[in-house]
Amino acid sequence: MDKFDTLTGVAAPLEIMNVDTDMIIPKQYLKTIKRTGLGKGLFAEMRFREDGSENPDFVLNQSAYRHAQILVARDNFGCGSSREHAPWALLDFGIRCVISTSFADIFYNNCFKNGILPIKVSEDDLEKLMDDARRGANATLTIDLPAQEIRGPDGGVVKFDIDPFRKHCLINGLDDIGLTMEKAASIGAYETRHAQSAPWL
Amino acid sequence: MAGPRTLYDKIWDDHVVDVQPDGTCLLYIDRHLVHEVTSPQAFEGLRATGRKVRAPQKTLAVVDHNVPTSDRSHGIDDPESRAQVEALAENAREFGVEYYDEHDRRQGVVHIIGPEQGFTLPGATIVCGDSHTSTHGAFGALAHGIGTSEVEHVLATQTLIQAKAKNMLVQVDGTLGEGVTAKDIILAIIGEIGTAGGTGHVIEYAGEAIRDLSMEGRMTVCNMSIEGGARAGLVAPDEKTFAYLKGRPKAPQGADWERAVEAWKGLRSDPGAHFDKVVRLDAAKLPPIVTWGTSPEDVATIGGTVPRAEDAANEQQREKIARALAYMGLKGGEKITDIPLDVVFIGSCTNGRIEDLRAAARIAEGRKVADHVRAMVVPGSGLVKAQAEAEGLDAIFRAAGFEWREPGCSMCLAMNPDKLTPGQRCASTSNRNFEGRQGFKGRTHLVSPAMAAAAAIAGRFVDVRSFS
Ligand code: SF4
Numbered sequence A: 001m002d003k004f005d006t007l008t009g010v011a012a013p014l015e016i017m018n019v020d021t022d023m024i025i026p027k028q029y030l031k032t033i034k035r036t037g038l039g040k041g042l043f044a045e046m047r048f049r050e051d052g053s054e055n056p057d058f059v060l061n062q063s064a065y066r067h068a069q070i071l072v073a074r075d076n077f078g079c080g081s082s083r084e085h086a087p088w089a090l091l092d093f094g095i096r097c098v099i100s101t102s103f104a105d106i107f108y109n110n111c112f113k114n115g116i117l118p119i120k121v122s123e124d125d126l127e128k129l130m131d132d133a134r135r136g137a138n139a140t141l142t143i144d145l146p147a148q149e150i151r152g153p154d155g156g157v158v159k160f161d162i163d164p165f166r167k168h169c170l171i172n173g174l175d176d177i178g179l180t181m182e183k184a185a186s187i188g189a190y191e192t193r194h195a196q197s198a199p200w201l
Numbered sequence B: 001m002a003g004p005r006t007l008y009d010k011i012w013d014d015h016v017v018d019v020q021p022d023g024t025c026l027l028y029i030d031r032h033l034v035h036e037v038t039s040p041q042a043f044e045g046l047r048a049t050g051r052k053v054r055a056p057q058k059t060l061a062v063v064d065h066n067v068p069t070s071d072r073s074h075g076i077d078d079p080e081s082r083a084q085v086e087a088l089a090e091n092a093r094e095f096g097v098e099y100y101d102e103h104d105r106r107q108g109v110v111h112i113i114g115p116e117q118g119f120t121l122p123g124a125t126i127v128c129g130d131s132h133t134s135t136h137g138a139f140g141a142l143a144h145g146i147g148t149s150e151v152e153h154v155l156a157t158q159t160l161i162q163a164k165a166k167n168m169l170v171q172v173d174g175t176l177g178e179g180v181t182a183k184d185i186i187l188a189i190i191g192e193i194g195t196a197g198g199t200g201h202v203i204e205y206a207g208e209a210i211r212d213l214s215m216e217g218r219m220t221v222c223n224m225s226i227e228g229g230a231r232a233g234l235v236a237p238d239e240k241t242f243a244y245l246k247g248r249p250k251a252p253q254g255a256d257w258e259r260a261v262e263a264w265k266g267l268r269s270d271p272g273a274h275f276d277k278v279v280r281l282d283a284a285k286l287p288p289i290v291t292w293g294t295s296p297e298d299v300a301t302i303g304g305t306v307p308r309a310e311d312a313a314n315e316q317q318r319e320k321i322a323r324a325l326a327y328m329g330l331k332g333g334e335k336i337t338d339i340p341l342d343v344v345f346i347g348s349c350t351n352g353r354i355e356d357l358r359a360a361a362r363i364a365e366g367r368k369v370a371d372h373v374r375a376m377v378v379p380g381s382g383l384v385k386a387q388a389e390a391e392g393l394d395a396i397f398r399a400a401g402f403e404w405r406e407p408g409c410s411m412c413l414a415m416n417p418d419k420l421t422p423g424q425r426c427a428s429t430s431n432r433n434f435e436g437r438q439g440f441k442g443r444t445h446l447v448s449p450a451m452a453a454a455a456a457i458a459g460r461f462v463d464v465r466s467f468s
Helices: A085-093 A105-112 A123-133 A164-172 A176-181 A184-197 B007-015 B040-049 B079-095 B110-117 B131-139 B148-157 B182-193 B208-212 B215-228 B239-245 B254-264 B315-328 B354-364 B382-390 B393-400 B449-458
Strands: A006-014 A070-073 A097-100 A117-120 A140-144 A149-151 A157-159 B016-019 B025-028 B031-034 B059-062 B098-100 B125-128 B142-145 B159-162 B166-173 B201-206 B232-234 B277-282 B289-291 B299-301 B343-346 B374-377 B425-428 B443-446
Touching: A006 A097, A006 A123, A070 A123, A085 A105, A097 A123, A105 A117, A105 A164, A105 B148, A123 A140, A123 A157, A176 B148, A176 B159, A184 B016, A184 B025, B007 B016, B007 B025, B007 B142, B007 B201, B007 B232, B031 B110, B031 B148, B040 B079, B040 B148, B059 B079, B059 B110, B079 B098, B110 B125, B110 B131, B110 B215, B110 B382, B125 B131, B125 B148, B131 B142, B131 B215, B131 B232, B131 B239, B142 B232, B148 B159, B166 B182, B166 B208, B182 B215, B182 B277, B182 B289, B182 B299, B201 B208, B201 B215, B215 B232, B215 B239, B215 B354, B239 B254, B343 B354, B343 B449, B354 B382, B354 B393, B354 B449, B382 B393, B425 B449
Parallel strands: A006 A070, A070 A097, A097 A117, B031 B059, B031 B125, B059 B098, B125 B142, B166 B201, B166 B277, B201 B232, B343 B374, B343 B425, B425 B443
Antiparallel strands: A006 A140, A140 A149, A149 A157, B016 B025, B025 B159, B289 B299, B289 B443
16 A cells, blocks of 8 residues: 655545545446556546546546546545445545545545545635635645645645544555454454354354 | 443444554454455455455355346356456355355345345344445344455454444334335435434434334345445344344354344343434334435425425535436426336345335236336345245236346446436435436436335326325
């Protein structure tokens, strides 16, 4: 997993509430057995028209935002299915950070497993950041994970909270499974106890 | 200090393997269900790192999302679907996991077969790379969806790194009226709390109306917990739960069964246990519900109308409603009963169980599907299909003009050939009405099985209570 430390990049405004995982990556792209290459399906049903041509109204098709690395979106981003294809598609497209007032739990979790930083901010801060993101060519934000702050184009700063363990894993690009495997003895001991108390499990 | 605990607290406490200094826990997982869409990358990860499946006997794999619901004897046409199905078969073989393939009569939607086999048990922790894993909470199991990286984590370690959620109680008092079902309860709850209302919480459903539901009905309610933002839903197990499970192939037998039931009886929230959020609903007042928009919270009563964007409370809501109306091909202000339909889909892990098919068949019996409507019934599993056929339900559906199909996810998410075409409008017993969910530009209205069957016959929505 790629480490996440500080990121400076273009932020695209996605002014939709309840962006669901079916929007982020429609099911026709879920038939892959790989993690890579999903960027082509990102927001496909909004990004492309029925004939396959680009929809010029969609934000990521506008020249200022084609290489956006940050998304600023409205409430409840990532609701719906557990498909990790959603963060894979964002990552493959180049998005490393999503900012919203709230996220659906599973999506939020999945981001961290893939080196994407989801940031929760207050409604007021979201309005400020949405304004920043609307500035097209000047919509550049700096995400400083160690300092837990977002710096805007006019020097405005928004602070954010993050769970310390998740922050640590993201900054160091740590693989959860490796960490858990080190606890194999505790897992084994639990299994022995559990086999006594609930042998049917 | 052990004060009064909720059911969630109890199952959680029972499964903690390790606590980190920041409070994050390593949680033991008793049951892992696997399907073909969210698992290939996880098995690939195991292979790349030389890891094994820690507890293959606690893992069960089934193919459901990609399988065609027509005759399967000649294989799967779509090469990508076929590759995904074959990958699961190969992974299950290589890693020693029990697997139901598309020809096995136990095959079906992953959340239908878990309970059916007795793999789902009270007090267990259950995960699957699928958000509707919440279904299994109907048995008093802590069950939730996970992403593929977590699937790999569970395969390798039989544990999950988790922070504890908050407790939410949804209390549904009173008795449901005739023709009103578990589906209407859960749609009403989501309408009430919104699709983010349960975020960060585990919901326990309680109250007379929940106790009165069959296990099938409780599964329908828990299934859609995720649509209310909660990762998991729970119902405390009771005699109905035990009766449902007794004798199932993977349920405990003999002396183990007696011991298990004794233990399961303690699986309830203690009096005075603390809930961070409480929502109450009166079942007696509920009419049948239909969704009008592109989020499960967009609910209307069957006697109601589609909302107008201009009546919205604020600008953001106005935009949201306008976008949903445009997508759904509605203007706002229409009566729900004036909305005509093209397709009716009865099935999915929300409403593809035997009781659902019985309810739909009762409405369909002796009637005909409207000429302009394509109506299909997709049983949730091979065993549900066999049971329905034994009861003659297939004959009732066929005589009425419904298609009777092979089990799988089918048009719930349209990864297989069952899809809406652009602009088609569908009454569906599934759980999501998102844009494009049932096919590109398809329009979905969520309803109960009885309401779906009535809509198929009338060719538009109709109040099943007055349907004659
Ligand atoms: S029936 Fe639908 S919701 Fe259920 S597992 Fe299949 S695709 Fe998901």
